[in-house]
Amino acid sequence: MKTAALLFLLASAAPALAHPALEKAMPAANASVKAPKLISMQFSERLEPAFSGAALADASGKTVPVSASVGGSTITLIPFNLKPGAYKVSWHGVGRDTHRVSGSFGFKVVP
Amino acid sequence: MLAAARGLYFAAAMLLFGSTAFCAVLRRHLPIILPPPLAALRWSALAVAALAGCLWLAAAAAQMADALNAAVLMQTVTGTLFGQLFLVRMIALAALAGLFATERGGHVTSLPAARLLAAALMAGLALALPAATGHAANSGPPGFLAIGAAVDGAHLLTAGFWIGGLAVLAALFARREPNMLLALSLFSDWAMMAVLLLVMTGAINAASIVLGGRGRISPLYMGALGLKLALVLAMLTLAAVNRFRLLPRLDTGAIARNARLELGLGIIVVLLAGALGQLQPTL
Numbered sequence: 001m002k003t004a005a006l007l008f009l010l011a012s013a014a015p016a017l018a019h020p021a022l023e024k025a026m027p028a029a030n031a032s033v034k035a036p037k038l039i040s041m042q043f044s045e046r047l048e049p050a051f052s053g054a055a056l057a058d059a060s061g062k063t064v065p066v067s068a069s070v071g072g073s074t075i076t077l078i079p080f081n082l083k084p085g086a087y088k089v090s091w092h093g094v095g096r097d098t099h100r101v102s103g104s105f106g107f108k109v110v111p
Numbered sequence: 112m113l114a115a116a117r118g119l120y121f122a123a124a125m126l127l128f129g130s131t132a133f134c135a136v137l138r139r140h141l142p143i144i145l146p147p148p149l150a151a152l153r154w155s156a157l158a159v160a161a162l163a164g165c166l167w168l169a170a171a172a173a174q175m176a177d178a179l180n181a182a183v184l185m186q187t188v189t190g191t192l193f194g195q196l197f198l199v200r201m202i203a204l205a206a207l208a209g210l211f212a213t214e215r216g217g218h219v220t221s222l223p224a225a226r227l228l229a230a231a232l233m234a235g236l237a238l239a240l241p242a243a244t245g246h247a248a249n250s251g252p253p254g255f256l257a258i259g260a261a262v263d264g265a266h267l268l269t270a271g272f273w274i275g276g277l278a279v280l281a282a283l284f285a286r287r288e289p290n291m292l293l294a295l296s297l298f299s300d301w302a303m304m305a306v307l308l309l310v311m312t313g314a315i316n317a318a319s320i321v322l323g324g325r326g327r328i329s330p331l332y333m334g335a336l337g338l339k340l341a342l343v344l345a346m347l348t349l350a351a352v353n354r355f356r357l358l359p360r361l362d363t364g365a366i367a368r369n370a371r372l373e374l375g376l377g378i379i380v381v382l383l384a385g386a387l388g389q390l391q392p393t394l
Binding site for chain 1: 171176186191243391
């Protein structure tokens, strides 16, 4: 299929654009881990820091204070002393091609 | 709206670049041919490029922020690569307008050769700069941005030379240029090089986008791509018929008909590319 797509693309007059995708998260989705010192999300493309970011919420949906930063293709959250329980990371990323993607994943902190 | 604005911008920028670049080639190699009457086309293309460029910015800002207001627009222009390159493109279009304004008798090719080259350079900047925010440039490994953007930019410029050059030929046909065969022969030589580069850069883009993609290829993307390729193949067929069959027979009437059809197909291909650029290649 990809070879056929390659042939189709030959002689095309302008390139196609794709969307950035979340490639790897630490902690991984649905993982049970000891309180992480940082939460990182690695994307498939460089991100625009002005329009990319993430937030952390606890099991009750209450926002948990974090220090967030966006650099290159990574969004990083530094939480402060997470207590045992379930947490949800909601992220949004904008690639340099201006496409916006968003999503969320959960993880559990164990004692 | 984003796809339409993007497609219109590229179509107008290609007409601007190709027409000025091929006029510069004509000036250098065939000074016997008087400047073609292209002022109306160029001012129209300039206005469309400026308007579509602004609409593209607004639509992209709304897409990035999931909202649109003055603050979002300002943040887009100052805080993103796309916005910063938008400013440079608008400056290039303004410089182009300044150069066009100095033309005499409605013919930009009455500009001194240096100014004609400057016009081609400004139009080329406006056409090629969006390549830096394209997927081919940004999906590669760190450090690949410059290479990906250069390949992508060359792809846009060669397509622009082909389409804009056809517009110059159409104007010469309409004027019943007495040295039409010389102009056709010159365009044919340059267009063949441009098309060769177009295919090569397209292949590199393809490798970057499709082979480097994750997951299955989207059927919708493939459908749009198939339609686009069919139109490009039709353009190449018309170009080959003109070059290898009609030109040796000196059949300028049939060549003119085919060239106009080729130009029309080229504009449709670019507009389609505007829509294609908004689709996700893989599922």
